[in-house]
Amino acid sequence: MQPITPLLLSVVVPLYNEEDNVALLTQKIHESLVGYSYQIIYVDDFSKDNTRKVVQNLKDDKVHLVELKKNYGQSLALAAGLDYAEGDYIITMDGDLQNDPSDIPQMLHFAVNEGYDVVTGIRQKRKDSLVKKIPSKIANFLVRRVTKLNIKDNGCALKVFTKDIAKELNLYGEMHRFITLLAHLEGAQIKQVPVKHHARHAGVSKYGLERVFKVVADMMLLLFIRKYFQRPIHLFGIFGVLLIILGIFINIYLLIVKLGLGEDIGTRPLLMFGMMFILAGIQLFTIGIVMELLIRTYYESQQKRPYRIKKVSVGGPTS
Helix, strand or coil: CCCCCCCEEEEEEEECCCCCCHHHHHHHHHHHCCCCEEEEEEEECCCCCCHHHHHHHCCCCCEEEEEECCCCCHHHHHHHHHHHCCCCEEEECCCCCCECHHHHHHHHHHHHHCCCCEEEEEECCCCCCHHHHHHHHHHHHHHHHHHCCCCCCCCCCCEEEEHHHHHHCCCCCCHHHHHHHHHHHCCCCEEEEEECECCCCCCCCCCCCCHHHHHHHHHHHHHHHHHHCCCHHHHHHHHHHHHHHHHHHHHHHHHHHHHHHCCCCCCCHHHHHHHHHHHHHHHHHHHHHHHHHHHHHHHHHCCCCCCCEEEEEECCCCC
């Protein structure tokens, strides 16, 4: 694959306790991007080991170290790197050497020559334990069923983005798992390509079975964002109106029973349900209005980033 030299690439890698991996990873990125103009952006998510020192000791002019003030998690570390990146195309990958930088040139080919906004990897012959594979398969299945977006491997961190798409991504919580879906919601054209996958070179995995619950919670939020983020009144308002109508019908029925048949309705549970439906409906409708106003405020005034950077170093320990 011939290098596309006029373009600047940004390789964004969140790091957390990867002191034994980062030097070799840097070497492999250099070997894979010979002939390209690029910057390597390591975002240190407040590592507890010597990751920062190892990066600084590389004394590499292509390496930028973004140090966060505390541990924010992978999503916000990735967001910090995307915001800092200056490249025309932005590549994301993990820092544990399970992604192979040699796959980047072929992915760039699809982005540059075929016009895709996002090129995402599908890990072939995954070298992970069942503790990682099973939650990943469950999450991928659920995402496909709920969102109707046929992404085979949402968990692959190796991706290539155009600059305009990458800069529009708003990552919070654990949303890095759904970054391809977020790009799709921004109108991105997506290409999936097979990529290599290796066993972890050193260190320990930060993931376990508990991430299934995080995936489900974030997926519910994404489902709301996908369908109702710009019109929450359509979700809460419709349910609210339906409950109010149901409560009114129940109370009309009870009124007919009371006035027409002369029966006592004061002790009937149905009366309580009728009042509860009306009150719940009013509450849901009110929530819809409040959320509609909050969404408008979000779009019109949200400028603050959800992370804080301690300092930035380029090519060495000086900031």
